[in-house]
Amino acid sequence: MNRFGEHFRIALWGESHGLQIGVTIDGLPAGIPLSEQDFAEDLARRRAGALGTTPRREPDRPRIVSGLYDGHTTGAPLTVVFDNEDTCSEHYTAIAGHDRPSHADRVAWERFDGFNDPRGGGHFSGRLTLALVAAGVVAKKILPATLRFSTAIVELGGCGDPARFEEILHAAASDGDSVGGIVECRVEGIPTGWGEPFFDPAESRIAHLLFAVPGVKGAEFGSGFAAARMRGSEHNDPIVDAAGRTATNHAGGIVGGLTNGNELIVRAAFKPTASIGREQNTYNRTTRSMEPLTIRGRHDVCIALRGAVVVEAAVAIALADMMRR
């Protein structure tokens, strides 16, 4: 399924080293002002270059090829495409048959009878999140202007103190290793009542998209796993006024699957980057034996770093789809 959404509907395509990454968005209202410049800020947040991110340099220039006329959405499907440019596919052909641990290489090969595009992970690549970020930008355009997103890495390599993140990244990099992290996205201003019982509660829609982001292995709302360690008297959020505000927000802004008007709080756990510089011993399908593997190519030390804006985009897309007009 390359599509998501019932009202704000997206379809996504592309491969890491293919010609193009793209997304088409259907269900947009007409008359929303939009330009290619509007994507710059969020794409910059996702772009490589900072400490701990891949040295692959892509201009990531969005081109809007349908659904826009005279600077406004037309109500027809809006399509945004990105050309892939800085691809070094030769790095990847060397390891054919010697599947990288904790990568999709082996399962994709088996699932697609060997016809999958192996270059840079093909359709499984984190590069696809480029299209997700683009869709997130459009989602934020149609969400009520009162919504305020704040997204941050709240834990990196097991450490919750941002002052130490740089040090942790340096240490992992110098070891040819990688680290995981946790991204938290908070959204203020969501009206009461978004989400659908029984099968489409707000948590389900958001988590569905979060787990589509490569590397995410956990998702929680409000107190999340910590809630399982609380008593009801501690976890319950008493309502304090006619607007439904609660004294505490252990629920993370969602009760009964519906937003309750309080701040939405969601966290996504990213595993450490699977591609590491250190040699790994793993099975080679060609030689039929365990063999040391050294992964070349260009990789992030911590995918959560660039994942923050992707998480925010996923939340925005899910909200735009749930929004009650």
Added chain:
Amino acid sequence: MNRFGEHFRIALWGESHGLQIGVTIDGLPAGIPLSEQDFAEDLARRRAGALGTTPRREPDRPRIVSGLYDGHTTGAPLTVVFDNEDTCSEHYTAIAGHDRPSHADRVAWERFDGFNDPRGGGHFSGRLTLALVAAGVVAKKILPATLRFSTAIVELGGCGDPARFEEILHAAASDGDSVGGIVECRVEGIPTGWGEPFFDPAESRIAHLLFAVPGVKGAEFGSGFAAARMRGSEHNDPIVDAAGRTATNHAGGIVGGLTNGNELIVRAAFKPTASIGREQNTYNRTTRSMEPLTIRGRHDVCIALRGAVVVEAAVAIALADMMRR
């Protein structure tokens, strides 16, 4: 959305104190042997009665009203219904306007303009999971016989030692309080390649259903949130043989969104039951002031207890929907 699934498609209806809870399942192969007795075991696992569960006693007798002929599925939609019998709605009318903390009462009232069925939580009630368990039974019937499910409470009230669960439940009950818990479901025998990039990875499909279960606030696969605290060299699962078996299973049986042939491991965090016996201070919409609320009705001390089989049903349904025939 009261429906879920692309191949194994379910639609669900009912309210806690309405006439009927039901589920219709479309996309079933014809010729699957099935009887009403087949539901007994899983329904018993969900049934109240044990320590820590509600004293509400429902016979929970399934009736198959369509899609079955001569003891086999016909290929037409299969419908299973349950009549509600032991309903004490008078407990619920007393608190109109005085919304229970961390319940759907207030959001449902606002979302549905006061027309929601308030008795026992209406359509938001955990009683709806009865239909989910029934669908899970059918899902397990069509999954390959090689699959083995094992589901357990791995943490209750913050404690990971099952020997102490009874004591924790007693303590909470005697305090008029409740506790949360974590359910882990493991499935062996899943073939490689189930799930769909980009928007329907196995994690997304399963998590989507898990978060539809009332009370679930977190979901994780394999090492989950702990993965975010590991380094890549520690977290990566080296492949050890031609079948794709891995030395470790931090991935929980899913890489790149596809099952990889190793054991599926998923955990769901249940918050503590929101309905507690202790008095709570919360806003009363009718009097427009904070007032003490005492919740009557019959409630579980820990919803995770009866939630275990619901989690297993959710996983089975998601797998049946992903299964590649």
Added chain:
Amino acid sequence: MNRFGEHFRIALWGESHGLQIGVTIDGLPAGIPLSEQDFAEDLARRRAGALGTTPRREPDRPRIVSGLYDGHTTGAPLTVVFDNEDTCSEHYTAIAGHDRPSHADRVAWERFDGFNDPRGGGHFSGRLTLALVAAGVVAKKILPATLRFSTAIVELGGCGDPARFEEILHAAASDGDSVGGIVECRVEGIPTGWGEPFFDPAESRIAHLLFAVPGVKGAEFGSGFAAARMRGSEHNDPIVDAAGRTATNHAGGIVGGLTNGNELIVRAAFKPTASIGREQNTYNRTTRSMEPLTIRGRHDVCIALRGAVVVEAAVAIALADMMRR
């Protein structure tokens, strides 16, 4: 797929001689007044008894088993069920293997590996349209009150003069034969702009449902097939005022797939009832030879008669799903 609709979503189940026919409707607004009596009029239009209809007598009493509270919809899925009572299944077992011409018997047997319910056509029976009519009643409740439906048999047995219909039915009945007919449904008052380019124009949504009605083999809008015989200068509908009214209405109220504010006109062609009293020579799978077949059971001389209200229900459901709120 037993489900239809994106906003007004229905799922349907049942068999001709099973326990129950039912439909669940999701996506309904809360607060719509509804009672079981509201179904009486349209169910009566579909009920057998008049000249040319089957002598099977079913009370067709709707029971609303979910989604209704205190006389209003709750916003949760609304489920309406009908028990099957007057079933004479013994008529059908006699002909096992000797498939009725132009019935689903043979294809259902092959498709479902012999596990299909053969009694009265099972899930393929026209009896399922009972649930469609019920859904149509609910659809009309939520459509704007300004809409006016008028539905009629405009042709029966090739004759367009209603005064002669009774005579045609008598003649066919006395010959042990059946006749086809054409139903026209007109709807005034639909606002401009319902429908969706590119894959969900109003015609597609309506025709999709019409062809789901057993016996329908053709659908057309406005001038329909006659339009193919016109010149543009004759067929074009000039706009005459600011509201978009047109001088003629060859388009049948839809241009570019969107309603244009003029009267919706749609026609459905019903084939003659496949079950006829006359002996037919057809292949017997059991004896492996062509053999004369005499069909017992109780059948309509012309399914279009009872089909009229079904067509109207299909149009209403499609409109409710397309309605822009």
Added chain:
Amino acid sequence: MNRFGEHFRIALWGESHGLQIGVTIDGLPAGIPLSEQDFAEDLARRRAGALGTTPRREPDRPRIVSGLYDGHTTGAPLTVVFDNEDTCSEHYTAIAGHDRPSHADRVAWERFDGFNDPRGGGHFSGRLTLALVAAGVVAKKILPATLRFSTAIVELGGCGDPARFEEILHAAASDGDSVGGIVECRVEGIPTGWGEPFFDPAESRIAHLLFAVPGVKGAEFGSGFAAARMRGSEHNDPIVDAAGRTATNHAGGIVGGLTNGNELIVRAAFKPTASIGREQNTYNRTTRSMEPLTIRGRHDVCIALRGAVVVEAAVAIALADMMRR
């Protein structure tokens, strides 16, 4: 909804005078050999140039920008794009507010609050069928090789004799007028049992797509509307052998919504081209009065001519989506 299909899933975008027309296809098996040359034949059938077709000249070069690797499909979404080149938008700006009769101009303007792309009909243009034909080519690649499509104009301007078509087109063209036509598509070799009761019979899926083709106002299967004028004894198709072959084929290869192994026969009625050279009197929103309108731009005398391959593509796409693997 710019998407169609449950298994062979397409999403389509573009405008007549926008940058790009495109389609992305998801659900394709991996390993299907495919090249851009494979599209040439069907695109040529759709291309303008013959008598009765628009003088707009587009190279219609398909570019496959994702989902193909080493000459084979990868199992990831396949995207085919076409650049628009020969656009003369200035013809269209002249008539702003003076909506063309029987075109989407007025409804699109009202539906999309004036933000629709008006150039050449924008997203409502027949040019979008280019993407449909491309998807049809891919659909035919994955359908069983035993299927044989034959598609023809069986009626043009009300005449069923192909020898006279040229004369009819000349006459209409010299009158500055247009004509309608009927396209018939026949497919031999479809196995028994494709289609789904109750809401997705083969007729519904095919008709849904046919009515998405601009200009189609009627669809019928087998005897279609003529069936409504037959008696059952005449219309019924007796089965003659174990394979389910029938002596006649009034059903057009579909009974009970499922294919029955006989030839599929479907017809689509195209209205005459709405754009005609002759002056038309119609309402001008700007001047608020009826005024003569002369349509410039380049148009087909009969859209059914180029519509034939589009109908075939629609049938192929619907079949690929229904195909039981």
